[in-house]
Amino acid sequence: MSDTDARRTLKRVLKGLLIGAAAAAIIGHLTYHDTLEPLELKTLDLRFRSLRATPTAELPDDIVIVEIDQDSLEYVSSLINYQWPWPRSIYGAIIDFLTTAGADAVIFDMLFTEPDIERDISGAESDAGLVEATARSGRVIHTYVLKKAGLAPPEDEAAALLKVPGIDLVALPSAPPGVNHAAAALPSAALIAASRTLGFANVDPDDDNVVRRIPLMARLGDTTVMNAATAAAWDRGGRPELALLPNALQLGLTRIPTQPNRSFYLWWYRMPERQESPFVSTSAYAVLKAQTERVSGIDPSLDPDLFKDKIVYVGSSATGLFDVKASPLSRSVPGVQIQATALANLLRGDAVRRISRSTTLWLVLLLSLVTGCITHGTRHTTLGLLLTLIVLTALTVGSRFLLASRHCFIEIVPLVLGVALTFVGATLINYIAERRHSKLVRNIFEHYLDRSVVRTLINHPDQVKLGGERRIGTVLFSDVADFTNTSEKLEPQPLVAFMNLYLDAMTRIIIDEGGFVDKFVGDEIVAIFGAPNDLPDHAARACQAVVRMQQRVAELQPEFLALGCSSDIFFRAGLSTGALVVGNMGSEERMNYTAMGDVMNLGARLESANKRYDTRVLASDVTAAEAGAAYTFRPIDRVRVKGKDHAVPISEFVGATASLNAEQQARLAFFAAGYTHYGQQKWDSAEAAFQQAASQGDAPSAIFIARCQAFRTQPPPPDWDGSYTFTEK
Incomplete structure (x- = not known):
């Protein structure tokens, strides 16, 4: 259990103790003033009637x-x-x-x-x-x-x-x-x-x-x-x-x-x-x-x-x-x-001994506190009800046993009412909290998640912790290529129509694949797979979302042209997988469920790095490993991003493996051979392989051809690990 979970549980337990103490105070007041005495005496009668007949010999x-x-x-x-x-x-x-x-x-x-x-x-x-x-x-x-x-x-x-x-x-x-x-x-x-x-x-x-x-x-x-x-x-x-x-x-x-x-x-x-x-x-x-x-x-x-x-x-x-x-x-x-x-x-010494009133009051307090901790601490009404019924049954059976075996009269009405009132109070407060939580979850996610996922989060509030938690997931950053030129050529109304058409289509696909749309920043979309809902195959879902988004953009080209776009529209994307800190963040007046961490930073930089490699989708090596064989990636570089000392392997997301044709596979093979020679500092062999890939239209190969020529003139340092340093974000 994380420190955050421990603090949250402790807070619930303390609140449960307060509920139990309040219930005990109410029942204690009624008990002290004998308000419950008539009912208590009736339960004593019932206990006597439930006892077995005294054997004739006794x-x-x-x-x-x-x-x-x-x-x-x-x-x-x-x-x-x-x-x-x-x-x-x-x-x-x-x-x-x-x-x-x-x-x-x-x-x-x-x-x-x-x-x-x-x-x-x-x-x-x-x-x-x-x-x-x-x-x-x-x-x-x-x-x-x-x-x-x-x-x-x-x-x-x-x-x-x-x-x-x-x-x-x-x-x-x-x-x-x-x-x-x-x-x-x-x-x-x-x-x-x-x-x-x-x-x-x-x-x-x-x-x-x-x-x-x-x-x-x-x-x-x-x-x-x-x-x-x-x-x-x-x-x-x-x-x-x-x-x-x-x-x-x-x-x-x-x-x-x-x-x-x-x-x-x-x-x-x-x-x-x-x-x-x-x-x-x-x-x-x-x-x-x-x-x-x-x-x-x-x-x-x-x-x-x-x-x-x-x-x-x-x-x-x-x-x-x-x-x-x-x-x-x-x-x-x-x-x-x-x-x-x-x-x-x-x-015969058979008189009945009644437990003292002070003992009864202490028992009321103890049982109410325990019930409060159980009912409010777990936040599971069914479990709380089950445990409460167990306590009430134990009180009933125990009081009869004490009377039968020890001639002991213990007051059960205050105990039962203390437990029951605590349970009702804790359940009511839990209900109010759950309603508030459900409303908050609905307000946050209903426009950015599939409705079935929202219902799941509402019905199982333990699956989303708005206060902050660590999740393993995949982030997707995407924006429209050359959007500045496109937006400058469009009038406001066509521009807004274009944005709504594009963002709506992309959002539907992301939600359909189980992702959560974190935010829109102009034409940029930030999406998270694996939070707030748990997705074991988050990397594969993110890749499938990209494939479908590319297909949908291609289908929308006629509508984009009709709105005044002068050239084909496409987007660039960055995929990054790893540990995220997710939660409801912001000010008291305005909060958003979002994520932060190195994975988010890397995803954003991979998206912008596409222009450097003339690629459409770049991904971290973790994403490539997690996505599985259904999707094809090719290692494309080892880079040091600004502000980080260690090199990060990055790959290009090529697409669904089943959709690759022979020409694409040949081009990828040439590039892979050149990239291997490049890492071994075999500049001539690497350049030759890259030239073959470039001749088949592989854009990133041109970058590595230039690097081979430069390194042939001025070799890298002896401890070079094949990495390249980005000097800007």
Whole structure:
């Protein structure tokens, strides 16, 4: 890669970085202000739904749910003759059976924060029955609800709450931030005192009413309190020391990743097909029936071992009780199942860890910069789109993999939007640049190149570099012989008509052969073969163009005569092949695509040297070598042009090899023999051969006859290499 190409690529890469940085700034702003959060949470739901079902052997087996379902409501209504809400003595019966069965803990996902209503037994008696059953068991965890505003709880209830072990956590190094709950709906002081421990039951759905996380801890006045799942896990683990870390809760040996408000994202267990809950569940009806059977001395129909050493949640699942919520996996999940999921996460360390917002923002910046470099740096929209799609696919698959294997929640919406916005921005800028480039290419070349070539250059902008590049090509300089005399004899209108006729005919041939008309200087035509379009056979095409131009000029002679030209019109040409520097050159106001270099200088001098040798077309030895056997050249001299020290072999372009007749071939043979003797300083032999060629009408031979005669009188220096020095351009 040349220095120019490297600078051009670096410039594109830097511009791509700027595009990526701008896109990252926009997406970062939206991310920082949680504008994208609703969409992000929806993608989290989709990721959970895409996971495979949790194998039965991996489902939580240490938690059992006793559901107050529709069968339970009907059983109590028909057999015990109580409508909802049930007397609290019924819950006492459930507690007694579960305790006798060996349950490790019984958690009520139900609130007993108001006195029971009056029935055939008083509300006070009903409340007392629940308190007594709770006290007898010693394993019951009751719940309450925190309120953001409202009256503070009665002093006796608040005091009782603070006496429950594990409730007052003020001694922790730091308290969780967030809204300070000023009030709570608490159970009675007696029920609090009888409970093993307490926890709040608040579940805070997101704005779309889907539960994805629940708070582990909260502030109640000056006290830090635990939710029911945290309290149960803490109690199950032997009440280890708790530690609030910056982004986690240390619960014994288990570290639970938390959000700034001390909530944590739930890991949802996908149920196997045809299984409604990841937990072992039974109906409250079955428990009540079994308790009745046990009290009556009958073996219970429900196996008590189902609850042995298990944590048992008691909660409602009947639709009419309105404790149904939405989760990422379902639009209808009993609230007790969500609470049980939280506890299972805490016991098993299954909580989901969300990547920090700062990490997300850095990833947005990184991916946007990479996308900008790829898309704008390559300037290939298809390649950029392909690589962008690969990045987006990797993000989608990677985010699912991280969730499935590491329980890691990485935000993909900002990343996807950052990549997409960068791609769109870079593509749009590329499109604008390509349109501008296409317009520039069309404006520069449409009158000087074949239309198909112009279309190719527009469709493949990498083939032409207007900023400058090196190309190997062949240049053609031509002008009308004795044009000064011709122009002086013509009136302005015929002169312009002649010029237009001649230049149009020559230009069409040059373009048809794939050449590019660089410029017109009066009657002079400067053409380039091999730039801006790549032509491997540029020398042969230039030669063919000259042959066709000569034929066309011969065909136009009648029209030239009709315009007032007094003699036959012909042109002289110079052909030179080699390295060219081509590009869009000029001032800011006016630029032209042109070429420069020694090859151009030599082509111009060869064109003017035709008058010296009385030839029509002179060419460099490189052109003669590159053109191939289809065209005939004859070496005609070695010259030192003005300003150069080394000698340059030059040849006369005779024409297409197939068109040469026997007379021309004989004349060329005589000249070739004379030129060989001339280089060997055999002046007599050389002159004789040149005389034979001259006798057949070979004009350049006359020049060499004169040189032989001069060198015979005054030989060249000993180091003479057969070259001749031009003293003028």
